[in-house]
Amino acid sequence: MSEFDFEKPVAEMEKAIEKLKNINSDNKTDFNAQLADLEAKLIERKKEIYDNLTPWQTVQVARHQKRPVLFDYIKYIFTDFIELHGDRHFGDDHAMVGGFAKLGNEKVMLIGHSKGKNIEENIKRNFGQAKPEGYRKALRLMRLAEKFNVPVITFVDTQGAFPGLDAEERGQHEAIARNLTEMAKIKVPIITVVTGEGGSGGALGIAVADSVMMLSYAVYSVISPEGCAGILWRDASFSSNAAEALKITAKSLLELGVIDEIIHEPVGGAQTDPQQTAENIKEVVLKQLKKLSAYSATKLLNKRFEKFSAMGKFNR
Amino acid sequence: MPWFIKTKTEREAQKEISDDIWEKCNKCKAHVFKQDYINNLNVCPKCGSHGKITAYERIGMTLDSGTFKELNETISPADPLGFIDGKGPYTAKVDQARKKTGLNEAVVTGTGKINEIAVVIAVMDFRFLGGSLGSATGEKILLASNYACEHKLPYIIFSASGGARMHEGILSLMQMAKTCAGIARLDEKQLPFISVLTDPTTGGVSASYAMVGDVNIAEPGALVGFAGRRVIEQTIKQKLPDSFQTSEFVLEHGFLDMVVHRKDLKNTLSGILSYYNR
Ligand SMILES: [Zn+2]
Numbered sequence: 001m002s003e004f005d006f007e008k009p010v011a012e013m014e015k016a017i018e019k020l021k022n023i024n025s026d027n028k029t030d031f032n033a034q035l036a037d038l039e040a041k042l043i044e045r046k047k048e049i050y051d052n053l054t055p056w057q058t059v060q061v062a063r064h065q066k067r068p069v070l071f072d073y074i075k076y077i078f079t080d081f082i083e084l085h086g087d088r089h090f091g092d093d094h095a096m097v098g099g100f101a102k103l104g105n106e107k108v109m110l111i112g113h114s115k116g117k118n119i120e121e122n123i124k125r126n127f128g129q130a131k132p133e134g135y136r137k138a139l140r141l142m143r144l145a146e147k148f149n150v151p152v153i154t155f156v157d158t159q160g161a162f163p164g165l166d167a168e169e170r171g172q173h174e175a176i177a178r179n180l181t182e183m184a185k186i187k188v189p190i191i192t193v194v195t196g197e198g199g200s201g202g203a204l205g206i207a208v209a210d211s212v213m214m215l216s217y218a219v220y221s222v223i224s225p226e227g228c229a230g231i232l233w234r235d236a237s238f239s240s241n242a243a244e245a246l247k248i249t250a251k252s253l254l255e256l257g258v259i260d261e262i263i264h265e266p267v268g269g270a271q272t273d274p275q276q277t278a279e280n281i282k283e284v285v286l287k288q289l290k291k292l293s294a295y296s297a298t299k300l301l302n303k304r305f306e307k308f309s310a311m312g313k314f315n316r
Numbered sequence: 317m318p319w320f321i322k323t324k325t326e327r328e329a330q331k332e333i334s335d336d337i338w339e340k341c342n343k344c345k346a347h348v349f350k351q352d353y354i355n356n357l358n359v360c361p362k363c364g365s366h367g368k369i370t371a372y373e374r375i376g377m378t379l380d381s382g383t384f385k386e387l388n389e390t391i392s393p394a395d396p397l398g399f400i401d402g403k404g405p406y407t408a409k410v411d412q413a414r415k416k417t418g419l420n421e422a423v424v425t426g427t428g429k430i431n432e433i434a435v436v437i438a439v440m441d442f443r444f445l446g447g448s449l450g451s452a453t454g455e456k457i458l459l460a461s462n463y464a465c466e467h468k469l470p471y472i473i474f475s476a477s478g479g480a481r482m483h484e485g486i487l488s489l490m491q492m493a494k495t496c497a498g499i500a501r502l503d504e505k506q507l508p509f510i511s512v513l514t515d516p517t518t519g520g521v522s523a524s525y526a527m528v529g530d531v532n533i534a535e536p537g538a539l540v541g542f543a544g545r546r547v548i549e550q551t552i553k554q555k556l557p558d559s560f561q562t563s564e565f566v567l568e569h570g571f572l573d574m575v576v577h578r579k580d581l582k583n584t585l586s587g588i589l590s591y592y593n594r
Binding site: 161162163164165167168169170171172173174176177178180181182183184185200201204205207208220221222223227228231232233234235238241242245246247248253256258304305308309311312313314315316 | 390392394455482500552
């Protein structure tokens with residue numbers, strides 16, 4: 001069933017299809033041709049809607065409550081996950097999860113923001129908003145990956161780094177800054193998939209990667225549309241305008257050279273077929289891994305440096 | 317002429333004179349002689365509050381006279397997103413900032429000497445779009461660190477920034493990774509990087525190069541933090557103390573090496589660099 005406002009045009013069609021199906025079973029009259037026709041139209045119409053989502057509508061899809069989270073992807077495409085805990089300084093942040101895992105035949109270090117799908121889980125995982133200990137755990141695991149000579153795969157899905165008193169006291173700025181600096185030196189391939197929300201520094205803190213991919217309805221931005229509207233329009237009700245202006249969709253980011261590839265997700269969003277979405281991620285990540293593993297460590301680091309050096313547009 | 321008109325003109329005239337002669341301290345609200353304030357490096361003589369200064373004023377008080385050579389001064393903002401907000405286009409804001417400051421960007425970079433020690437220096441200027449980190453800002457900061465790498469010189473960045481430049485969207489965010497990649501190279505070459513945090517150093521700038529100095533120094537009373545005070549108060553639903561996110565607070569929590577008065581900064585920098593023995 002339709003869940004978004006922008007799906008209203010297909011909601012009527014879905015109802016009609018349901019009705020036809022019921023008649024079909026009750027009266028055994030042959031509505032099959034008509035039904036097939038309507039279903040084809042529905043798929044076509046839905047695809048049209050999803051091909052033309054506005055940035056603000058895309059934000060709604062990226063934040064969908066049932067959108068797959070890190071542990072869903074672990075279940076669908078990773079095997080032999082050995083979770084590793086703690087930053088060795090302060091604690092273990094459940095908003096940032098990591099450990100050894102296998103993707104197909106590849107041994108990797110998997111690190112990602114971890115959102116929950118219900119209130120209890122979300123409270124435990126702080127809605128996927130990591131604190132300094134989360135970023136420090138992530139860096140510790142990246143260094144471990146370097147030592148073990150396995151590539152790093154990060155999954156980004158966060159509104160942003162946690163804006164709290166404790167996070168400030170423990171140096172949220174320093175933790176993120178350290179990751180940005182140290183990730184430039186990690187001598188194994190780093191691959192990032194933005195699966196949901198890529199919220200500013202909180203996302204970038206695990207996303208300084210050789211290849212950065214995004215699901216088709218994920219978003220990645222320097223500030224939330226609401227935050228931007230509040231500052232530049234002085235009114236959060238302009239969030240849709242801000243989302244448009246900020247260029248936060250996968251398509252825009254590919255054009256801006258910030259991401260390397262878009263990973264296709266089903267029409268209707270990843271939550272309509274998490275398994276297929278996960279398989280799509282697996283296929284693209286394995287392809288990228290194959291490409292990156294051919295590089296020497298020196299070449300890898302040089303390319304990473306050149307990639308981020310080239311970010312941005314300015315006049316000389 | 318009626319008395320009230322006369323009073324008004326007198327007041328206006330008085331205000332003009334007072335802007336020339338007096339400086340009002342933002343912290344203690346005291347009116348101090350402008351010349352005293354300037355002679356005191358824009359530090360309030362009454363309460364010691366460190367006022368904002370321009371990039372060239374900073375360079376003047378930090379480098380040995382006549383040693384500054386500017387790098388990449390023509391690099392200026394583009395408008396990569398065609399950004400227009402509630403108050404108009406980004407390009408208009410940039411034009412306004414350029415006119416107001418005479419600068420092409422929110423950072424001035426170059427080489428010079430501090431008590432005869434050769435350095436590469438990047439100085440942010442808060443007057444230019446709040447010192448925000450745009451593509452051109454990041455480019456200049458990276459090119460300066462590349463220059464330091466090539467010529468084996470220490471690098472010093474003076475930060476003064478509200479954070480990322482929203483008008484450049486994700487490209488602004490990417491400048492954090494870009495500038496830090498430059499700092500990483502300095503580190504691998506064992507070249508010193510000193511970060512000086514001045515009022516304010518927040519958001520994306522605090523979460524990138526400003527916090528990863530080999531030595532982090534802040535001026536007294538500067539605002540230094542990651543998230544905005546209001547956002548934090550709304551998130552945790554409690555009022556934060558006045559001391560929150562000051563240099564002294566950040567020093568206390570272990571993220572700064574020292575808090576240094578503006579008048580002592582030059583000698584502190586050369587003192588630290590004098591220990592560099594490679
Ligand atoms: Zn004062």
